Amino acid sequence: MALEPTCLALLALRLERRANTQVLLDTQHPDGSWGSFATDDEASGLTGLALLTLNTLGTSPGAATRAADWLLGAKGQEASWFWKWKFRTTDKRVRFDPDKFGWPWEPGTCSWVVPTAFALLALKQIFSCCRKGKVAYRIQRGVEMLLDRACPNGGWNAGNGIVYDAAMAPHIDATAIALLALRSEPRNELIERSLVWLEHQVCLCPAHWSLAWSILALDAYDKPIDSLQHRLATLAEPDETCDTATLAVVALALDCTASGNPLEVVV
Amino acid sequence: MTRRAALAGSLGLAAGVGTSLPFLVPRYDRDRRPACSRVAILPVAEYSEKLSGSLWEGLELFNLNVTGKSVLLKPNLVDYIPGAGINTHPLLIVGAAECFRRLGAKRVTVAEGPGHQRDTQLVLQATGLEQHLKEQRIPFVDLNRDEVVKVRLRADYSRLKHLWLPRTALEADFIVSMPKVKTHHWSGVTLSMKNMFGVVPGVKYGWPKNLLHWRGIQQSIVDLVATVPIHFVIADAIVCMEGNGPLAGSARRLDRIVLSDDPVAADATCATLMGLAAERVPHIAETAKFLGNTSSDRIDQLASTVISPAVPFGTVPEFEHLRSSPRAAE
Numbered sequence: 001m002a003l004e005p006t007c008l009a010l011l012a013l014r015l016e017r018r019a020n021t022q023v024l025l026d027t028q029h030p031d032g033s034w035g036s037f038a039t040d041d042e043a044s045g046l047t048g049l050a051l052l053t054l055n056t057l058g059t060s061p062g063a064a065t066r067a068a069d070w071l072l073g074a075k076g077q078e079a080s081w082f083w084k085w086k087f088r089t090t091d092k093r094v095r096f097d098p099d100k101f102g103w104p105w106e107p108g109t110c111s112w113v114v115p116t117a118f119a120l121l122a123l124k125q126i127f128s129c130c131r132k133g134k135v136a137y138r139i140q141r142g143v144e145m146l147l148d149r150a151c152p153n154g155g156w157n158a159g160n161g162i163v164y165d166a167a168m169a170p171h172i173d174a175t176a177i178a179l180l181a182l183r184s185e186p187r188n189e190l191i192e193r194s195l196v197w198l199e200h201q202v203c204l205c206p207a208h209w210s211l212a213w214s215i216l217a218l219d220a221y222d223k224p225i226d227s228l229q230h231r232l233a234t235l236a237e238p239d240e241t242c243d244t245a246t247l248a249v250v251a252l253a254l255d256c257t258a259s260g261n262p263l264e265v266v267v
Numbered sequence: 268m269t270r271r272a273a274l275a276g277s278l279g280l281a282a283g284v285g286t287s288l289p290f291l292v293p294r295y296d297r298d299r300r301p302a303c304s305r306v307a308i309l310p311v312a313e314y315s316e317k318l319s320g321s322l323w324e325g326l327e328l329f330n331l332n333v334t335g336k337s338v339l340l341k342p343n344l345v346d347y348i349p350g351a352g353i354n355t356h357p358l359l360i361v362g363a364a365e366c367f368r369r370l371g372a373k374r375v376t377v378a379e380g381p382g383h384q385r386d387t388q389l390v391l392q393a394t395g396l397e398q399h400l401k402e403q404r405i406p407f408v409d410l411n412r413d414e415v416v417k418v419r420l421r422a423d424y425s426r427l428k429h430l431w432l433p434r435t436a437l438e439a440d441f442i443v444s445m446p447k448v449k450t451h452h453w454s455g456v457t458l459s460m461k462n463m464f465g466v467v468p469g470v471k472y473g474w475p476k477n478l479l480h481w482r483g484i485q486q487s488i489v490d491l492v493a494t495v496p497i498h499f500v501i502a503d504a505i506v507c508m509e510g511n512g513p514l515a516g517s518a519r520r521l522d523r524i525v526l527s528d529d530p531v532a533a534d535a536t537c538a539t540l541m542g543l544a545a546e547r548v549p550h551i552a553e554t555a556k557f558l559g560n561t562s563s564d565r566i567d568q569l570a571s572t573v574i575s576p577a578v579p580f581g582t583v584p585e586f587e588h589l590r591s592s593p594r595a596a597e
Contacts, residue, residue: 002412002470004470036470036471037415037470037471039417040431040471045473077481093452093583093585104473104477105472105473105474105477105478106472106473106477106478108478108481109473109477109478109480109481110477110481112473112474112475112477114385114473114474115473157383158383158474158475163452163511163515164452164511164515164583166511166514166515168514168515169346169348169514171346171383171384171385171386172386172389173385173386174385205389206389206392206393207386207388207389207392208388209385209386209388209389210386210389243409243412245412246388
């Protein structure tokens, strides 16, 4: 059981009776997090995706609460005073503001775009109103982190916008996932630029995973997706490089008009 | 001396010891250096269908026995940036697959786990590699999403002790590291040993594999190559990269491919071809103590001699000290 394909598959099958979250409940760690796979006893950066999945399927509020508590306590290493100081004074090769932090892939490492975006989606969904205290603080910091780590001309990659004064290129999937997480935020120039970049890139995108994530993001921003869905549906049959996670996100993208978009968290 | 100067000196000494200590205490299981390593530097002026012919002639110098073995080709596929030569060229990869099949390999698989780009299929498609692999019926495994096994590391520089590693890499009989020869803003160079970061699975460690950075890139490289053996190296040094590599540097031609049965000897040779001092690259210097050879009296150069360029490869400021004065190594 790998966490990401399991969660995406459960989201894709959420309207089916077969969608059973028991596998997530069985593999949740006592502290509320999940490992990257069943036998992984360390916390995964995709715990936010697991919480989003549980909450979307509307089961096990106790498990969801434990996961939310874990997310509120987990943070990128740059949030600690020592590393904040180091990134401000001596280690300035990657341009970012360490005051703006989110969630890491692994405990004890820096915040990155994808785990932060999934954590934000999960927290925004489970605390859909009346956010106060730590909830409001973590969501605000996470949103600021995403905006801070964007590529200079819009879009996101793993989380390094500028390294040694060189602008890094964005990635389609990371941009789409970050945009989903920022859907309920006030539209600003960076978000608009990122949307334009994504719409342009997706026209040429030949890969299932990136195209599917783009459709979900553009759908959340009310952009036309009919032709993209048609193209996704007519792409060559997935070959051996197309894994369960990709199949699941493709199913979500093809079905989002008819059955709703579970990655669109509107508050 | 003032108290302030003494305190600053003590702190500096402590920081120096802290940085150097991992490389002062032996942290490997045993000395596995071969008595003699072999390297072949082959002149190749362009990426073309003729590449596999040149490669075949080079491989014949080594009398490799891969009959009945499963061969895993591990290229360097970082990302796709139009116009930027950041990846091992597809023609070299398929040429290598063709050669190892011809040498009698039971199975040849291409496998990689890109460090930043989560959409591996996009990299394969955009670089044109996917089409080549389909035409030649060469299987590809995404090491970022492969089944993983917890493995005890055979060296202890990073203090990680264990890593989860992909089953496909662990079960291969013969691993060929196929780096793109580049400078690297975090590790100085990215050659056959740094290339093995691609076997560390994103499904566990994320994109990028940031834990390795936090535990020390140089230390993590040593632990990784001590644990996952590189049996052979085919380095793409035709069009290389200098400056702010591995993504944002400038193209630099060397017009060569480098073959070796020893990754340490291969990387030392490539560094010299780049005009960089191999002994100043910590992971090359450390692996030279127990894994492979850098000393010229323990390396047989089977083809051309190693010549440094008149102008060394450019680096980011932190690695300026790698740039050696122009010389012929042999």
